[in-house]
Amino acid sequence: MLKAQIAQRLEAAFSQYGFAEASVSQLKTACDVSLRTLYKHYPSKELMIVAALNHRHQRYLTFLSAPSVNKGEARILAIFERLNDWMSEFAPHGCMSLSALAAFPENEEIKTAVAKHKDDVRILLGEQAMRPDLATALFILHEGVSSVWPIMGYSSIESVNGVIKQIMEQSKNA
Template sequence: MLKHNTLKQAIAADLEQAFSQMGFANPSVAQLKDACNVSLRTLYKHYPSKEAMVIAALEHRHVRYLEFLSQDSGSQDIHQQGVEALQATFSKLAHWMSTNAPHGCMSTSAVAAFPDHNEINQVVMKHKLEVRDRLGQLSQRADLATQFFLLHEGIAAAWPVLGQTAVVEANHALTIFMES
């Protein structure tokens, strides 16, 4: 059973990379199979539809992103609190965007590609709400978590156009917001 789960997780990781690079509309199942380096039968055994493949990729990315945000969190939680912790998180987001999502947020792209698919929308909603809650925890201001989340999402949405400037401006807006 462990081998089965390991293969399934490896396929999900490969699907994440494939959708990140090719988007959701363009890749055929045959291209996804090739990207995962498995047979069509094996791909369909684990993920019986393209939508199931999208969900697996999104869930895998969700775990990776939350783990990425948590890296070095021990020292960050001790030395950085409130605004400093959010600014550090926004810097991490810039690194994530430049290395993992230069074309924009994969979750947002999935909703745009499958607007009426309830399960995909639920996976994206779960991801976004957990990110929002994480920002509330980091800032020690759960009451402002949604506002911080909007800055986070603004960085991700503007990244393809503004790059690092999106982070600089979000940090500036955060400082002004917290001073008022």
């Protein structure tokens, strides 16, 4: 239980301080544990980042899965509305996974955590659309919105909604 609480607090701390700037001392304080306890559960800053990313990954998938709309086009549109809500509330500066990767581009554990997160989101989008063949296209739209949302805000969602409708309609007629 303590390990999960630490991961939750690490996520919040990295979200607040960033990855390169956060010191282990700041992380210890944010987690409200001793340095010994922090290192017992996560023996390096990189493993602390992986824990934060994995915690966020689970929260994000749960968050995206919340719309009560049936699967298909309406579900995907609802998921992109949820993406807007996520960006507004939890990621106003952009994707935390990509920020971690940018800060530690050579770290294999971080690369693996980010790759798993991105692949799981891609698969989720294909499943929710009931169109696994469109998973990659929908994922690229998702990533595009995540990247530009800090600059464009909700207008990025509005733009992508039209593209989603076109893709779904064209693929029906193909």
